[in-house]
Amino acid sequence: MDKDGQISLGEAMVNPELAAAHGLTPDEYAKIVKLLGREPNYTELGVFSVMWSEHCSYKSSRHYLKRLPTEGPQVLQGPGENAGVVDIGNGLAVAFKMESHNHPSFIEPYQGAATGVGGILRDIFTMGARPIASLNSLRFGAIDHPRTGYLLSGVVAGIGGYGNCIGVPTVGGECYFDECYNGNILVNAFTLGITTHQRIFTGIASGVGNPVIYVGSKTGRDGIHGATMASESFSEEKEQRRPTVQVGDPFTEKLLLEACLELMQRDFLIGIQDMGAAGLTSSSSEMAGRGGVGIELDLSSVPLRETGMTPYEILLSESQERMLLVARKGTEVEIKRIFEKWDLDAVVVGRVTDDGQLRALFGGVEVANVPVAALTKEAPVYQRSCARPANQDQLQHLDLAAIAEPKNLGDVLISLLASPNIASKEWIFRQYDHFVRSNTVVAPGADAAVIRLKGTEKGLALTVDGNSRYCYLDPYVGGVIAVAEAARNLACVGARPIGLTDCLNFGSPENSAVMWQFAEVVNGMRDACIALNVPVVSGNVSFYNDTDGTPVKPTPTVGMVGVIDTLARVVTPWFKSAGDLIVLLGRTREELGGSEYLKFVHGQTLGTPPWIDLKIERAVQECCREAIQRGLLRSAHDVSDGGMAVALAECCLGGPDKPLGVRVESHEMIRSDALLFSESQSRIIVSLAENYLAELREIATRLKVPLQVIGSVGGNRLIIQPLLRLPVEDLFAAWAGGLTDRLK
Amino acid sequence: MRWGVIVFPGSCDEQDVFDCLSQDGAHTVEFLWHKDALESGYDCLVLPGGFSYGDYLRCGAMARFSPVMGGVIEFARSGGLVVGICNGFQILCETGLLPGALVRNAGLKFVCRQVFLRVEESDTPFTGQTKKGQLLKIPVKHGEGCYYADAETLEQLRSNRQILLRYVDAKGKPTPSANPNGSLDNIAGICNESRNVIGLMPHPEDACDIILGSDDGLKIFASVAAACAQKDARHG
Numbered sequence: 010m011d012k013d014g015q016i017s018l019g020e021a022m023v024n025p026e027l028a029a030a031h032g033l034t035p036d037e038y039a040k041i042v043k044l045l046g047r048e049p050n051y052t053e054l055g056v057f058s059v060m061w062s063e064h065c066s067y068k069s070s071r072h073y074l075k076r077l078p079t080e081g082p083q084v085l086q087g088p089g090e091n092a093g094v095v096d097i098g099n100g101l102a103v104a105f106k107m108e109s110h111n112h113p114s115f116i117e118p119y120q121g122a123a124t125g126v127g128g129i130l131r132d133i134f135t136m137g138a139r140p141i142a143s144l145n146s147l148r149f150g151a152i153d154h155p156r157t158g159y160l161l162s163g164v165v166a167g168i169g170g171y172g173n174c175i176g177v178p179t180v181g182g183e184c185y186f187d188e189c190y191n192g193n194i195l196v197n198a199f200t201l202g203i204t205t206h207q208r209i210f211t212g213i214a215s216g217v218g219n220p221v222i223y224v225g226s227k228t229g230r231d232g233i234h235g236a237t238m239a240s241e242s243f244s245e246e247k248e249q250r251r252p253t254v255q256v257g258d259p260f261t262e263k264l265l266l267e268a269c270l271e272l273m274q275r276d277f278l279i280g281i282q283d284m285g286a287a288g289l290t291s292s293s294s295e296m297a298g299r300g301g302v303g304i305e306l307d308l309s310s311v312p313l314r315e316t317g318m319t320p321y322e323i324l325l326s327e328s329q330e331r332m333l334l335v336a337r338k339g340t341e342v343e344i345k346r347i348f349e350k351w352d353l354d355a356v357v358v359g360r361v362t363d364d365g366q367l368r369a370l371f372g373g374v375e376v377a378n379v380p381v382a383a384l385t386k387e388a389p390v391y392q393r394s395c396a397r398p399a400n401q402d403q404l405q406h407l408d409l410a411a412i413a414e415p416k417n418l419g420d421v422l423i424s425l426l427a428s429p430n431i432a433s434k435e436w437i438f439r440q441y442d443h444f445v446r447s448n449t450v451v452a453p454g455a456d457a458a459v460i461r462l463k464g465t466e467k468g469l470a471l472t473v474d475g476n477s478r479y480c481y482l483d484p485y486v487g488g489v490i491a492v493a494e495a496a497r498n499l500a501c502v503g504a505r506p507i508g509l510t511d512c513l514n515f516g517s518p519e520n521s522a523v524m525w526q527f528a529e530v531v532n533g534m535r536d537a538c539i540a541l542n543v544p545v546v547s548g549n550v551s552f553y554n555d556t557d558g559t560p561v562k563p564t565p566t567v568g569m570v571g572v573i574d575t576l577a578r579v580v581t582p583w584f585k586s587a588g589d590l591i592v593l594l595g596r597t598r599e600e601l602g603g604s605e606y607l608k609f610v611h612g613q614t615l616g617t618p619p620w621i622d623l624k625i626e627r628a629v630q631e632c633c634r635e636a637i638q639r640g641l642l643r644s645a646h647d648v649s650d651g652g653m654a655v656a657l658a659e660c661c662l663g664g665p666d667k668p669l670g671v672r673v674e675s676h677e678m679i680r681s682d683a684l685l686f687s688e689s690q691s692r693i694i695v696s697l698a699e700n701y702l703a704e705l706r707e708i709a710t711r712l713k714v715p716l717q718v719i720g721s722v723g724g725n726r727l728i729i730q731p732l733l734r735l736p737v738e739d740l741f742a743a744w745a746g747g748l749t750d751r752l753k
Numbered sequence: 754m755r756w757g758v759i760v761f762p763g764s765c766d767e768q769d770v771f772d773c774l775s776q777d778g779a780h781t782v783e784f785l786w787h788k789d790a791l792e793s794g795y796d797c798l799v800l801p802g803g804f805s806y807g808d809y810l811r812c813g814a815m816a817r818f819s820p821v822m823g824g825v826i827e828f829a830r831s832g833g834l835v836v837g838i839c840n841g842f843q844i845l846c847e848t849g850l851l852p853g854a855l856v857r858n859a860g861l862k863f864v865c866r867q868v869f870l871r872v873e874e875s876d877t878p879f880t881g882q883t884k885k886g887q888l889l890k891i892p893v894k895h896g897e898g899c900y901y902a903d904a905e906t907l908e909q910l911r912s913n914r915q916i917l918l919r920y921v922d923a924k925g926k927p928t929p930s931a932n933p934n935g936s937l938d939n940i941a942g943i944c945n946e947s948r949n950v951i952g953l954m955p956h957p958e959d960a961c962d963i964i965l966g967s968d969d970g971l972k973i974f975a976s977v978a979a980a981c982a983q984k985d986a987r988h989g
Contacts, residue, residue, distance in 0.1 A: 169863050173894070174804040176765025260763050260807025350788075352762065440863045442894040444959040445802075447769040452966075461964065463772065576964065665867070665966075 023054050031058035037389060044383040052321045052369070052377045056384065059234065059287035059325055060294060063552050066388040069518035070550040073531045081544040083507050090211050091132040091283060093546020094204075095508040097572050099465050102209065104138035105201040107146075107473070107510045107568040109551035113254040114196040118163025122196050123171040123257035127329050129198045130177060131283035134266050135332065137210040137273050138202025141446055142460050143172050145182040145198050146473040146512070146566040150191030152429040152751050157186065160194055161437075161752070167257075168198070169440040174259035175266065179441035180449055181458035183473055183566075186429045192556030197512040197549075199473055199568040203462075208273055212282035214296040214304060214335040214361050219279055221293065221304055221359035222341070224348055225265045225331040229314035231255045232288070232327025261330040261353070268351040269332060275347075277340040284331040290324045290384075292333040293359070294367050298385035300335075303362035308371040312354045320369060320376040335361060395528050396521040404482055407602050407616030414682050419733040421610055422654050422685065423743045428609045431651050432747025433663075454663055455582050456498040456647050459573065468576035470504035475566035476650075478603045479618035484526040484563050486618045488533020490690060493626045494649060495569040496541045500630035501645040501693060502579050503637030504571030506541065511548040511567050516560020518552045526563040534565065540623035541630070543569065580637055582646035583664030584671065584696050587723035589643055591673055592705065595629050595692030596715045597653060599679040605650040606686035621690040628712040629691045635708050641701040648692040654685035654729060656694050658740050661727055668737040673720030674730040681732050696722055754981045755781045757795040759825070759841075761816045762787065765803035766838065766958060773958040774799075774974060787816070791824025796981045797834040798825055800841025802894075802956060812855065812897050813843035822848060834878055834977060835950040839895055842942075842952030851945055851952045852910065853902030858895070859935025865894040867966060868933055870941050870955060871921040874914050877944055878980030879951040882972050888925055889918075889969040891955040893933050893941075898954040900936035900943075910943060918942035918953055 021027060028038040031054055041049055041057050049057060059065060067074065079087040085102055086094035092106035110125025126143065133140045145168055150157050161184075172179045177200065214221070232255035272278065280300070282292040289306070297304045308323045318326075336344055341357055348355035362368070367384065369377040380387075415421045425431055438453035450468060451459035457472040474495040480487025496506045513530065516523040538545060554561045573579055584591075601607050602616020636642050648656040653675075662668050677684055697705060702718070709716040720728075728734045756774050760767050767784060774782045785791065785798075805816035816822070822844075829835045829850050837845035845851045858864055869890055872883045883889070902910065910916050918941040922931040927939035934954070942953030957970025 166862070173863060173896075174763070174765075174807060176803060258807070260804060260809065263763055263765075263804075263807075439865055442863070442865050444865065444892045444894055444956065444965075445765055445769065447772060447959045447961060447965060450964055 021051050023048055023051055028054060031055065032062060033058055037061060040389065044380065044387060052324060053379055055321045055325050056290050056377055056379060059290055060384040061388050063518065065287050065291055067550055068389045069391050069393050069552060070527065071390050072392050073528050076531055076535045077545040078535065078538050079544050079546065084544050084546055085209060087546050088548060091135045093508060093510060094136060094209055095546055095570070097507065100205055101462065102204055102206055103201055103469065103570060104133050104136040104204065105199065105510055105568065105570055106132050106547040107197055107199040107512045107566065108132065108549045109512045109514060110196045110198065111194060111514065111551055111554055114164055115160065115194050117254040118160045119167040119170065120254050120256050122164040122167030124255045124329055125196050125198045126168055126171040127257045127259065127262050128285050129200045130175065130262065131285065131332070133200045133202035134269055135210065135212065135281050135283045136202065136204065137208045138204040139270055140177045140200050140202040141448065142458065142471060143177050143179045143198065143200045144458065144471055144473045144568060145179065146475060147182065147184040148190045148195035148564060149186050150194065151188040152186045154188070154191050158752050164196055165437050165440050171257055171259045173442040175263045176445050178443045178445045178449055180443050180460060181453045181471060184434055184437060187477065187562065189562045193554045193561050195514050195554065195564060197566050199510065201471060201570060210273060210278060210281050212296050213280035213299045214302050215279055215300040217302065217361050217363045219335055219338050219361045220341055220357045221306065221361065222334040222336055222344060222355055223311060223331065223358045224334060224355045225353055226258065226261050226328055227312040227314040227354065228323055228326045229328045230318065230322055230326060233322060233325045255327050255329050257329055264351040264353055265330055265332065268348050268353055272344060272347050277336050277344055279335040279337060281332060281334050284333055286327065288326050288328065289333065294381050294384045296333065296335060297367060297381040303364045303366040303368065303381060304359055305362050305368045306359035308369055308376070310356055310358050312356055320371040324369060393518050393524045394521045395525040397525050398522040404615060405617050409601060412611055414680055415610070418681060418685060419735050422658065422733060422735065423739065425606060425609060425651050425655055426658055426740055427743040427747035429748055429751060430605055431655055433745050434748065436749050450576065450579060451502060451581055456501040457504065459502050459579055461576055466575055468573035468579060470499045470502045470571040470573055472498040473566055473568045474498060475564055477562035477564040478608065478614055480526065480530055480565065481562040481614065482603045482616060483618050484529035485533040486621065487563065488530035488565060489537040489621055489623070490618065491565050491567045492534050492537035492541065492543065493621060493623065493690065494647065495567040496543060497630055497647045497693065499569055499571035500633045501582065501647050502573065503634055504573045505634065506543045506569050506571045508546045509538070509543050509567055509569040510546060511565055513550045514554050514561065514564040514566065515552050516555040520560060523560050530563055530565050537623060541627055575638060578638055578640050580642050580645050581664065582660055583644055584660050584669045584722045585643040587669065589696040589722040590699050590702060590718055591671060591720045591722060592695050592697065593692060593717045593719050594632055594695060594709065594714055596689065597677050597684060597687055597692065598689045599683040600687045600689050601683055604652065604686060604688045606652065606682065619688050619690045626691045628714050629693060632709050632712045632714040633693050633695065636695065636705050641705050642695050642697050644696045646694050648694060649688060652686035652688050658727055658744065660694060661737050662741050662744050668741050669722055670724035670726045670737050671720055671722050672724060672728040675719055685729065685732060754796040754978055755794060757783055757785045757798045759785045759798060759800050759821055760787060761803065761805035761819060763804045763806055764801050766801040766956060769958040770799050770801045773961040776961065780978065785821060787819035787821045789821060791821050791828060797836065797977050798828060800837040800844050802839030802841060805840055805844065813840060813847040816844045817847040826850065829950050832947065832949050834980070836879065836977065837952040838956055838958070839954055842954055843897070845950060845952045850950050851943060852906045853900055855897050856899045856901050857897050858899050863896040864933045866933060867892050868955060869921050869923055869931065870918045871925055871927070873916050873919055877917060877948050879944065879973055879976050880917055881980055882976040886925070888921065889972065890967040891957055891960040891970050893955045895954055898934040898936065900940040902937065907937060913946055915943050915946065916940055917944055917951060
């Protein structure tokens with residue numbers, strides 16, 4: 010209080026300039042004035058700016074996201090909640106979602122990545138599900154860029170630091186390097202949790218007079234305007250924005266997780282929501298919005314970590330490890346008791362009202378009074394202009410005749426195996442606990458991770474996938490392939506896909522070329538989802554991934570979950586025993602456009618990505634899945650980056666035991682480098698004992714899947730007749746050390 | 754037999770231990786909350802892995818002062834069987850029930866991988882169902898698992914045959930590359946002088962089913978169960 014007894018709120022004069030400094034356009038500011046029927050005060054301006062930020066409002070993407078299929082008999086909760094929820098049988102359900110934490114991770118890699126993991130974990134246990142597995146999808150700049158090593162080490166340590174401490178296994182992921190991410194890395198975190206059909210919670214407020222309860226960590230000044238920062242492009246000056254990155258406390262989150270799950274065993278809750286981006290503001294207004302009610306908050310009762318915080322700061326803080334509950338009246342004491350057991354704050358900070366307003370009081374004085382609908386339903390929606398870039402034709406033009414076939418294909422394979430995008434990622438996943446919860450059947454390094462479901466015969470398969478080069482050259486096809494490859498990864502362990510989540514990482518939506526990419530990628534994903542029968546149940550859009558005006562390559566990452574009916578039949582990608590036959594499902598064509606080979610060996614990202622026919626894709630996946638579930642196969646591995654030669658090498662090298670050799674022959678009448686490194690879609694390399702071949706053929710014939718016996722497992726060389734012949738230990742040395750050698 | 758699994762704030766592996774011990778249905782397994790005093794009647798107490806109190810201070814330094822620990826120390830001093838796994842091992846070192854300390858991994862990074870352990874002594878309640886020299890495949894996952902003790906303590910551990918498990922390669926040799934964290938003498942697990950308290954960094958509860966890659970961890974728990982059954986028979 011100041012000397013006149015007035016509460017000093019640290020208010021600045023609100024005018025269009027201040028609105029612009031909050032990232033609001035003149036039109037948006039005018040819309041606020043119209044919705045309120047007056048000028049907003051400083052606190053209200055802050056509230057609007059975060060709720061109308063791209064990060065919270067999806068104002069540029071919403072129009073397109075409606076195109077994605079979100080329904081299916083198994084879907085218990087589609088997009089719009091903290092996470093999607095899908096039925097997996099046995100009365101069980103899984104909640105999963107993926108989220109980006111790109112900008113914070115670039116500014117402060119350890120904390121940025123750690124709080125990304127913390128945020129996605131909260132999204133899952135908010136739904137009533139215990140998190141049981143995490144994955145991540147990472148993109149860094151060129152491996153030899155001076156910041157890459159620092160960012161990679163920090164991000165990996167941050168993901169491990171948070172996930173390991175909270176006791177959720179990180180069972181898989183992917184990591185790619187490309188110079189387009191030099192100034193804007195991507196950190197996408199996925200978590201899956203498990204619950205029963207009876208225990209699914211949502212972020213809704215209802216019942217006038219019900220208490221609004223704040224639980225978890227105290228509120229500090231960290232992360233104010235984090236959501237706004239995530240909705241702007243990067244420039245040199247942004248790197249100075251370290252204070253907008255939150256600091257993670259996995260120990261407190263672990264307590265919060267256990268306390269919330271304990272609370273959810275009781276019948277006390279109406280709704281619950283994580284205080285993530287835009288903190289108390291978004292959690293209260295979104296919950297009120299979903300329930301069609303109002304919420305009144307008394308900011309003076311919010312537990313604070315620092316003195317002198319203003320209402321503006323309290324409403325906008327993004328301090329981590331906090332949740333907002335709406336509970337049944339009369340249960341407050343019992344709720345408090347549960348949180349006390351876990352040494353956490355649980356404080357009534359407000360109540361549900363019937364007037365549809367978000368009203369905030371501070372020291373008895375009203376500091377904000379805004380219609381909830383104005384923050385949620387009435388938030389702007391833009392149909393931004395889309396335009397195919399003029400240079401797209403040029404990008405798609407690839408003159409293969411001008412590219413000489415390398416003389417020594419063996420050397421090319423060795424160098425590809427040692428290249429950062431293909432080399433073993435063991436250095437990364439060694440730092441993640443993938444054993445905790447004792448469910449991990451297939452650990453990181455395979456096409457998909459597999460976890461068991463204790464007490465059932467079933468398993469779950471999980472994967473994340475995305476190829477930004479394909480999306481850059483043809484965003485529609487890239488979108489199709491992102492979904493198709495994720496589903497193929499699941500088929501390789503014998504799983505049937507049940508749902509997907511995505512992180513759509515793009516440049517600025519104000520750039521018409523970026524919006525064209527976005528629209529095309531979404532269209533491609535939609536068509537693949539429909540063809541492969543996988544609904545989108547949750548997701549996240551991250552725009553403004555550009556540095557000084559240059560966007561990153563369009564990078565949708567797809568997280569997909571599948572069910573394995575008979576876990577005992579699951580297979581891994583690597584060859585198991587000498588004498589087994591090697592079979593290629595699918596067909597290799599001369600498709601080097603957008604390939605890892607073309608990029609790494611010839612330094613070009615040109616051409617059109619590989620052709621894909623979704624009918625064939627579906628048949629190949631069905632064939633592999635059926636063969637695994639009938640117990641015919643010993644291994645299955647998707648052919649992707651680096652083509653067949655790399656896939657075969659991975660089958661030889663990736664297993665936990667001594668590398669095995671192979672001898673294969675191929676007689677496709679195409680260029681030798683295309684035969685080895687073409688990234689033709691819808692291909693899976695499987696191995697099996699000879700006596701099962703007839704049965705596999707029968708399945709393939711029925712499903713009209715091309716099948717070719719290409720060789721057999723054995724020896725200590727990788728031999729691809731007549732093109733190359735290499736000792737497996739040389740391949741292993743290149744592949745195993747490829748990443749770490751470059752990080753030294 | 755009756756097992757007690759102690760739950761500290763920040764414990765992560767208590768459910769894994771619980772599930773592993775309950776899987777054959779022959780045992781009673783109970784969680785014990787760290788704020789409660791220890792009741793009597795347990796045959797073996799397990800201090801599970803995790804990050805008690807976040808391990809923001811030295812690992813185990815806070816948990817050592819939890820209310821339950823007074824009872825645990827008394828239980829151990831009177832001959833009760835105590836198993837400390839990972840963070841549990843760190844806590845037992847902090848209490849002084851086990852000698853030495855666990856410090857930051859030599860590689861300075863968290864390490865998660867399957868390792869081979871060689872059983873060095875089979876005449877303890879924790880290894881009675883194994884043979885000396887037998888290899889066990891059990892995963893490690895920790896950031897601070899490098900066992901350290903001064904030269905005198907180390908000599909005592911050796912002469913009293915308190916080193917129960919060593920990190921070895923697939924051929925059973927305690928090589929530097931088989932050692933995931935730089936532990937002195939490749940030490941993965943030790944017991945106290947009276948041989949009723951064990952601390953080990955690897956997680957036997959995560960090697961509990963062949964579908965997870967190994968079920969060798971069950972041998973440790975089966976040894977404890979057998980030792981208890983023998984004790985009951987003697988006293989019965």
